[in-house]
Amino acid sequence: MQNAREVVFRRLNKRIVLIAVLLLLPFAVDALLGRGWLRIVDFAMLYIMLALGLNIVVGYAGLLDLGYIAFFAVGAYCYALSASPHLAIAFPRLFPDGVHLSIFIVLPVSALLAGGMGVLLGAPTLKLRGDYLAIVTLGFGEIIRIFMNNLNAPLNLTNGPQGISRIDPISIAGISLNATQRIFGFTLPSVHLYFYLFLFFAGLVVFVSQRLERSRIGRAWMAIREDEIAASAMGINTRNLKLLAFAMGAAFGGISGTLFAGFQGFVSPESFSLMESVMVLCMVVLGGMGHIYGVILGGLLLALLPELLRHSVVPVQQALFGKTIIDPESLRMLLFGFALILVMLYRPAGLWPSRVRRRELSSDERPNESA
Amino acid sequence: MEIFLQQIINGLVQGSVYALVALGYTMVYGILGLINFAHGEVVMMGAMVALSALSVMAGLPPLVSLPLSLFLAISVCMALGYGIERIAYRPLRHAPRLAPLITAIGVSIVLQNLAMLIWGRDYHSFPQLFANHAHRIGGAIINDIQIVIVVAAFLMMAGLMLVVHRTRLGRAMRAVAENQHAAQLMGVDVNRVVSITFMIGSALAAVAGVMVSANYGLAHYYMGFLLGLKAFTAAVLGGIGNLRGAMLGGLLLGLIESLGAGYIGDITGGFMGSQYQDVFAFLVLIAVLIFRPSGLLGERLAERA
Numbered sequence: 001m002q003n004a005r006e007v008v009f010r011r012l013n014k015r016i017v018l019i020a021v022l023l024l025l026p027f028a029v030d031a032l033l034g035r036g037w038l039r040i041v042d043f044a045m046l047y048i049m050l051a052l053g054l055n056i057v058v059g060y061a062g063l064l065d066l067g068y069i070a071f072f073a074v075g076a077y078c079y080a081l082s083a084s085p086h087l088a089i090a091f092p093r094l095f096p097d098g099v100h101l102s103i104f105i106v107l108p109v110s111a112l113l114a115g116g117m118g119v120l121l122g123a124p125t126l127k128l129r130g131d132y133l134a135i136v137t138l139g140f141g142e143i144i145r146i147f148m149n150n151l152n153a154p155l156n157l158t159n160g161p162q163g164i165s166r167i168d169p170i171s172i173a174g175i176s177l178n179a180t181q182r183i184f185g186f187t188l189p190s191v192h193l194y195f196y197l198f199l200f201f202a203g204l205v206v207f208v209s210q211r212l213e214r215s216r217i218g219r220a221w222m223a224i225r226e227d228e229i230a231a232s233a234m235g236i237n238t239r240n241l242k243l244l245a246f247a248m249g250a251a252f253g254g255i256s257g258t259l260f261a262g263f264q265g266f267v268s269p270e271s272f273s274l275m276e277s278v279m280v281l282c283m284v285v286l287g288g289m290g291h292i293y294g295v296i297l298g299g300l301l302l303a304l305l306p307e308l309l310r311h312s313v314v315p316v317q318q319a320l321f322g323k324t325i326i327d328p329e330s331l332r333m334l335l336f337g338f339a340l341i342l343v344m345l346y347r348p349a350g351l352w353p354s355r356v357r358r359r360e361l362s363s364d365e366r367p368n369e370s371a
Numbered sequence: 372m373e374i375f376l377q378q379i380i381n382g383l384v385q386g387s388v389y390a391l392v393a394l395g396y397t398m399v400y401g402i403l404g405l406i407n408f409a410h411g412e413v414v415m416m417g418a419m420v421a422l423s424a425l426s427v428m429a430g431l432p433p434l435v436s437l438p439l440s441l442f443l444a445i446s447v448c449m450a451l452g453y454g455i456e457r458i459a460y461r462p463l464r465h466a467p468r469l470a471p472l473i474t475a476i477g478v479s480i481v482l483q484n485l486a487m488l489i490w491g492r493d494y495h496s497f498p499q500l501f502a503n504h505a506h507r508i509g510g511a512i513i514n515d516i517q518i519v520i521v522v523a524a525f526l527m528m529a530g531l532m533l534v535v536h537r538t539r540l541g542r543a544m545r546a547v548a549e550n551q552h553a554a555q556l557m558g559v560d561v562n563r564v565v566s567i568t569f570m571i572g573s574a575l576a577a578v579a580g581v582m583v584s585a586n587y588g589l590a591h592y593y594m595g596f597l598l599g600l601k602a603f604t605a606a607v608l609g610g611i612g613n614l615r616g617a618m619l620g621g622l623l624l625g626l627i628e629s630l631g632a633g634y635i636g637d638i639t640g641g642f643m644g645s646q647y648q649d650v651f652a653f654l655v656l657i658a659v660l661i662f663r664p665s666g667l668l669g670e671r672l673a674e675r676a
Contacts, residue, residue, distance in 0.1 A: 124661040134406070135406065139652070146647065150643075
């Protein structure tokens with residue numbers, strides 16, 4: 001009795017400490033590294049949300065989605081169109097000032113829209129083998145980008161490669177997150193406010209993921225991942241559950257996209273290239289497929305890596321050779337590529353794997369598949 | 372009518388290139404049940420290596436420099452194909468299916484960025500080595516390079532069919548595709564056959580890369596990505612794992628794409644133009660997967676336990 005209470009108490013204590021650290025983090029980063037880095041941390045939070053969304057698809061259900069960024073793009077464009085003066089250009093009669101909806105109306109809409117697209121895309125391919133899904137999602141990501149690039153004529157919907165700018169900043173109950181606010185005597189600059197907003201949503205995604213993982217649905221997903229035939233023999237409706245995983249991952253992608261558009265104030269097709277999809281996939285694979293904390297670690301590492309490279313690679317090369325031979329951007333991609341290969345060869349369950357996944361991937365000899 | 376004929380010719384030329392690349396996908400898939408994602412980058416490497424070799428040998432007569440650089444490109448690509456299989460696929464042959472797919476993506480990113488480091492981000496123009504005469508057929512134009520591409524592609528496909536169906540090696544390849552373990556028991560060196568398959572596919576890819584860049588006069592570190600994706604679509608369209616299917620699928624996809632790009636403006640009343648050309652391949656892919664997942668000539672169902 002005493003023991004159980006102690007355990008609960010310790011766990012609660014741990015949680016309180018974690019929350020306190022997270023709440024103080026922006027002040028620490030701001031004081032130690034500067035405001036630029038806090039902005040980078042904000043972006044890292046968005047990436048973590050994306051990676052957690054993809055983790056549902058790749059990590060839990062074992063479906064390789066290579067066009068995940070397309071759902072992010074859907075969410076971003078959703079908010080860009082419904083909270084900017086842009087539509088006034090395409091339909092000046094209908095919307096003389098453009099459209100300016102609150103983000104809390106747009107969030108569920110973009111989650112639904114992205115989730116619906118996920119279902120549409122998944123339905124024809126999910127009954128096939130996994131490799132097809134990878135290619136079709138890859139193609140879908142490209143199609144979305146081609147459309148965003150070209151839907152500026154004859155009707156200017158997306159403004160083409162220039163993208164949509166002057167997107168309304170996110171505001172909550174009349175408080176704009178784009179300006180410094182004083183709340184309870186604290187002075188909170190814009191980046192701090194966005195950090196807390198993203199922290200809230202990331203926490204929400206983590207919470208939902210955790211609940212899912214331990215639910216009937218989550219167990220069914222993992223059963224499908226480990227052996228689809230055995231899973232369906234156990235009475236699991238594999239097709240519907242795979243669709244659900246796909247839709248749910250897509251919806252999370254849509255939500256993060258919406259937040260991204262509000263934070264950045266500008267979207268263009270360039271932000272949604274295949275390489276972004278690959279980067280999010282890298283976060284999931286490197287961190288540990290199917291393990292929430294592993295994925296968070298992967299997201300944090302890979303979102304901060306380009307900044308670290310930018311601050312280290314160029315000066316080092318300048319000092320050694322007097323010029324920049326390898327630009328940090330291509331070095332980053334090169335490292336991603338090698339990381340994917342090496343992790344799969346030597347640490348297939350990721351840097352911080354979940355226990356289930358590690359057991360599953362270490363059983364090397366699988367039954368004869370070609371027979 | 373001239374437009375129609377012209378689009379048919381363009382589609383045929385483009386389609387023969389797709390067919391060559393699709394053969395690489397389909398051979399590997401037939402034997403290992405694996406999509407070699409990095410195949411498109413091998414095509415790009417072939418084009419880039421040939422281009423560099425040509426610019427180094429700019430002083431030599433084209434009749435010497437072209438075969439030499441083609442030979443060089445083929446050798447480099449064969450080595451690449453061998454290396455890719457050895458490093459990224461062979462250790463994972465018995466791992467869950469997700470694993471080799473992820474290493475394949477890794478390989479393709481590495482190759483792409485290596486190419487960017489070596490050759491830069493710029494478009495490289497492919498030198499014009501021979502006088503490129505244009506011929507008129509019923510109002511449409513076809514030039515020498517395009518004729519050479521189509522003829523060479525068909526010759527190579529015929530050669531590959533001969534190898535697969537008439538030689539000892541080909542018999543071994545078919546045996547491994549049918550049942551790896553049984554083939555091994557019959558004394559077939561499975562690893563060797565797989566390596567050779569990758570090398571043959573890569574050699575075809577190298578030639579295809581040179582053809583594409585000669586036809587468009589351009590080469591670029593990013594050219595392999597879209598080409599690879601479309602060639603994969605072609606392989607699926609024909610029935611993946613089936614050699615004749617890959618050839619048929621390649622030609623068909625080339626035709627669909629060029630006709631689609633030529634007429635999409637008329638069909639949609641000017642709403643969409645030829646900038647949507649790249650969308651067709653994916654629409655074809657999705658349509659095939661919905662209505663005939665085994666492809667046009669594939670007999671086996673796509674889903675294997």
